[in-house]
Amino acid sequence: MADIAPPIRLAIVDDHRMLLGALSEWIRNAAPDIELIAAVPSWSELLAHPDFPVDVVLLDLDLRDNIPISLKLSMLKSAGVQTMLMSTYSEPAVVREALSSGALGYLVKSEPVETIIEAIRAARIGESYLTPELELALAEEGTAPKLSAQERRVMALYGAGQPVKAVAFQLGISEETAKSYLKRIREKYRASGYDVGTKVALRKRAILDGILLQSD
Numbered sequence: 001m002a003d004i005a006p007p008i009r010l011a012i013v014d015d016h017r018m019l020l021g022a023l024s025e026w027i028r029n030a031a032p033d034i035e036l037i038a039a040v041p042s043w044s045e046l047l048a049h050p051d052f053p054v055d056v057v058l059l060d061l062d063l064r065d066n067i068p069i070s071l072k073l074s075m076l077k078s079a080g081v082q083t084m085l086m087s088t089y090s091e092p093a094v095v096r097e098a099l100s101s102g103a104l105g106y107l108v109k110s111e112p113v114e115t116i117i118e119a120i121r122a123a124r125i126g127e128s129y130l131t132p133e134l135e136l137a138l139a140e141e142g143t144a145p146k147l148s149a150q151e152r153r154v155m156a157l158y159g160a161g162q163p164v165k166a167v168a169f170q171l172g173i174s175e176e177t178a179k180s181y182l183k184r185i186r187e188k189y190r191a192s193g194y195d196v197g198t199k200v201a202l203r204k205r206a207i208l209d210g211i212l213l214q215s216d
Helices: 017-030 043-048 069-078 092-100 113-124 132-140 149-159 164-171 175-191 199-208
Strands: 008-013 034-040 056-060 082-087 105-108
Touching: 008 017, 008 043, 008 113, 017 034, 017 113, 034 043, 034 113, 056 069, 056 113, 069 082, 082 092, 082 113, 092 105, 092 132, 092 199, 105 113, 149 164, 149 175, 149 199, 164 175, 175 199
Parallel strands: 008 034, 008 056, 056 082, 082 105
Antiparallel strands: none
């Protein structure tokens, strides 16, 4: 007789209590192979739960606790937990940033419960999961522009918080040259459909495109 696989031990973290209750009930009724261990409204309650760590966590991307999502994902990974992120947002940039932070997949909260269950099962065995709609949106999103090696250096230093003067000094160029590099970088991104007009936007883009490693 074949061995029966143990149930997937699941935790859900979402600060919308109505959605948390409804999702818990749906999963209990629709998926006998999933054991709901915890359904909690905050990150701290997940970590404090006596049965943590679990196999898979469905984690709300938008918890209002000022803890960077990259830190949460790193902590869960080190605990051997697979993470599937949920959000009300479906913009490609948000999805891409979540995936680059270490999530196995991304779900929009309006998805049917069957899709959510499918994603949980994929996460349990370490497979990434995106709905066909999100995959299409990511595929259609503009691609990053081609930057020269020097432009990448300027973008990395400036995105890391260095003022233009310090960027110029470190690269052995004049301040005016550094400014012209930044102007060219912004123009290239604008032509590719991205607005990096502010320092914050440019930093985010540098992280997403692998030019700058995320430090939080």
